[in-house]
Amino acid sequence: MTAQPTQEGAAGTVRRPDPVLEVTALEVHYGPRRRRRRALHGVSLSVAPGETLGLIGETGSGKSTLARAVLGLATASAGSLVIGGEDVGGYGPRQWRGLRRRGVVQYVFQDPLRSLDPDLAIEESLAEPLLVQGVARQEAAERVRAFLPRVRLSEELLDRLPGELSGGQRQRVAVARALVAEPRLVILDEPVSALDSANRVQILEILKELRADGVALVFISHDLGSVAGIADRIAVLHRGELVETGAAADMVNRPQHPYTRLLVGSAPTLHGAPARRAEREALRALLHA
Numbered sequence: 001m002t003a004q005p006t007q008e009g010a011a012g013t014v015r016r017p018d019p020v021l022e023v024t025a026l027e028v029h030y031g032p033r034r035r036r037r038r039a040l041h042g043v044s045l046s047v048a049p050g051e052t053l054g055l056i057g058e059t060g061s062g063k064s065t066l067a068r069a070v071l072g073l074a075t076a077s078a079g080s081l082v083i084g085g086e087d088v089g090g091y092g093p094r095q096w097r098g099l100r101r102r103g104v105v106q107y108v109f110q111d112p113l114r115s116l117d118p119d120l121a122i123e124e125s126l127a128e129p130l131l132v133q134g135v136a137r138q139e140a141a142e143r144v145r146a147f148l149p150r151v152r153l154s155e156e157l158l159d160r161l162p163g164e165l166s167g168g169q170r171q172r173v174a175v176a177r178a179l180v181a182e183p184r185l186v187i188l189d190e191p192v193s194a195l196d197s198a199n200r201v202q203i204l205e206i207l208k209e210l211r212a213d214g215v216a217l218v219f220i221s222h223d224l225g226s227v228a229g230i231a232d233r234i235a236v237l238h239r240g241e242l243v244e245t246g247a248a249a250d251m252v253n254r255p256q257h258p259y260t261r262l263l264v265g266s267a268p269t270l271h272g273a274p275a276r277r278a279e280r281e282a283l284r285a286l287l288h289a
Ligand SMILES: Nc1ncnc2c1ncn2[C@@H]1O[C@H](COP(=O)(O)OP(=O)(O)OP(=O)(O)O)[C@@H](O)[C@H]1O
Pocket: 030, 031, 037, 038, 039, 057, 058, 059, 060, 061, 062, 063, 064, 065, 066, 222
């Protein structure tokens, strides 16, 4: 686990810095009243500055809903959400836009074309988060160019459109766009799921290096193997509820909840081979009992 930055308190006691993200008893529902379905129930978690939280769960467990709630794209029906010290619970669309424009929170989606404007040249896409924060155009251009080596991109790509790049290059542009303006928190929703293994490894390496800047990351994946090597802590979501949260090594080596054990057993990238079928079936039976 990476050491968390700490501050000296008044009496000389070391205290942890305030979390960048604090989610408490969050509830999200979809659908009109009579067909209302609960997507998240009583979800509480926090992420410290510089910390990487892995959020894992199977399809439909509510991972993207949590990401969307933290980005102001899904409305919470109860609970509280504090981002960068701001209670964003009652925020309307304009206040959410303001928060995103100020660059407090950024995002990377599975499909980079969702994170990038298809009609904007790469250079413009990368400069935009800096320009909206009031950085002068010349300085923005310099900062973009200085950032490119960190995501293994060359300047030749700057005048291309997203559609003229490979999938791996596009995702590296999306990562650069999310991080170039030094946000406090970045939500990455399945950022490597659509990539081949070489590109997946490269993006994971890049993210590990960028963590050193002190940004907090929430890394969402259905695959425990993708997050295990990068996350400090891992939170497991099952049917809209967090069933287990702990240090990444403990979750991989000593999972407690049957669902976490099932995820660990089903992650071939963690072990030489997935757990035996009979064991997985036994865990599934336990979960559905
Ligand atoms: N816009 C929506 N309207 C209604 N129900 C939705 C909506 N988005 C998601 N849901 C439902 O909410 C639940 C959680 O979905 P969510 O997309 O958050 O899961 P997920 O863990 O991200 O899944 P995946 O890994 O497949 O993306 C699912 O039952 C889903 O069908």
